[in-house]
Amino acid sequence: MGEGVVTRVLAGFFDVAAGNEVYRCRARGVFRKRKTTVLVGDRVVYQATGPSEGWIEEVLPRQTELVRPPIANVSQAVLVFSAVNPEFQSYLLDKALVVVSEAQLEKLIVISKMDLVSPSALDALIAPYLKADYQVIPVSTKTGTGVSKVKSALQGHTSVFVGPSGVGKSSLGNALSPALGLKMGEISEKMGRGKHTTRHTELFLIDTDTYVADAAGFSQLQVDVRSEDLRLFFPEFALFSLDCPYRGCLHVEEEECGVKQAVRMNQISALRYENYCQLYDEVRHREETRY
Numbered sequence: 001m002g003e004g005v006v007t008r009v010l011a012g013f014f015d016v017a018a019g020n021e022v023y024r025c026r027a028r029g030v031f032r033k034r035k036t037t038v039l040v041g042d043r044v045v046y047q048a049t050g051p052s053e054g055w056i057e058e059v060l061p062r063q064t065e066l067v068r069p070p071i072a073n074v075s076q077a078v079l080v081f082s083a084v085n086p087e088f089q090s091y092l093l094d095k096a097l098v099v100v101s102e103a104q105l106e107k108l109i110v111i112s113k114m115d116l117v118s119p120s121a122l123d124a125l126i127a128p129y130l131k132a133d134y135q136v137i138p139v140s141t142k143t144g145t146g147v148s149k150v151k152s153a154l155q156g157h158t159s160v161f162v163g164p165s166g167v168g169k170s171s172l173g174n175a176l177s178p179a180l181g182l183k184m185g186e187i188s189e190k191m192g193r194g195k196h197t198t199r200h201t202e203l204f205l206i207d208t209d210t211y212v213a214d215a216a217g218f219s220q221l222q223v224d225v226r227s228e229d230l231r232l233f234f235p236e237f238a239l240f241s242l243d244c245p246y247r248g249c250l251h252v253e254e255e256e257c258g259v260k261q262a263v264r265m266n267q268i269s270a271l272r273y274e275n276y277c278q279l280y281d282e283v284r285h286r287e288e289t290r291y
């Protein structure tokens with residue numbers, strides 16, 4: 001008996017990685033009876049029946065569970081956005097940060113294609129996120145800058161890469177592990193052709209205890225947070241909201257507001273605040289039209 005991680009789900013079989021070995025396993029009938037599904041990312045107890053075959057005996061409790069893509073035990077989201085080409089999309093990044101925070105994942109922001117912008121332009125782009133205490137790594141797969149930093153930040157995590165099309169996810173994946181890059185490229189190619197393909201989610205072992213899932217779809221990010229809770233997902237607001245005269249201040253319509261004051265004083269990034277207001281409106285609109 002041993003413990004391993006499910007890296008692939010095939011029809012009736014599961015690939016379980018343990019150390020440097022991969023066991024193609026069947027699951028005990030008991031899972032079917034209990035309606036337990038085995039997901040990619042699940043930590044399992046397996047019994048080897050041959051050099052690369054075995055049975056899954058037990059699924060260990062899940063820490064996290066993502067629905068789209070269906071992966072268990074993802075601990076970190078790597079949000080990849082290009083500095084330029086395509087243009088840096090701060091609204092989409094801020095939205096993605098809310099979504100993955102809500103899923104209780106660690107967050108790593110990767111700003112790709114840094115070779116295409118000046119250092120000062122890059123600094124201006126990153127500053128709001130550093131101010132909000134996010135971990136930000138600028139990279140270029142053309143020059144190789146930052147790639148080893150990303151690799152260290154993945155250590156010990158199961159990470160999922162998220163980001164718009166064309167920002168360089170496959171290129172970065174390739175720099176981290178050629179098999180991962182290949183898979184990421186394959187997926188986007190199929191999606192580009194507009195075919196509806198079965199997405200086989202797969203985990204790639206990058207290093208000891210370090211897995212990366214192929215990129216998650218990104219076409220429609222929907223924030224499932226209530227409008228009045230959104231402010232909690234902008235961590236840099238917390239300190240200044242102590243100066244809001246009203247408890248429960250939403251920092252939007254209120255005349256006197258500590259957060260608005262901090263924006264005027266340049267202590268909170270105006271761009272992040274504008275994105276908050278836009279996202280607040282978007283969520284409010286959805287709440288109002290739900291009935």
Ligand SMILES: Nc1nc2c(ncn2[C@@H]2O[C@H](COP(=O)(O)OP(=O)(O)OP(=O)(O)O)[C@@H](O)[C@H]2O)c(=O)[nH]1
Nearest residue numbers: 112113139140141142165166167168169170171188
């Ligand atoms: N200058 C520069 N170009 C890059 C960099 N990384 C990727 N590119 C280019 O950007 C384009 C898109 O890269 P991909 O790696 O395919 O991007 P992707 O995010 O996987 O895109 P999708 O497959 O559409 O999801 C390619 O032409 C790459 O050569 C970089 O660091 N610097």
Ligand SMILES: [Zn+2]
Nearest residue numbers: 244249251257
């Ligand atoms: Zn306020």
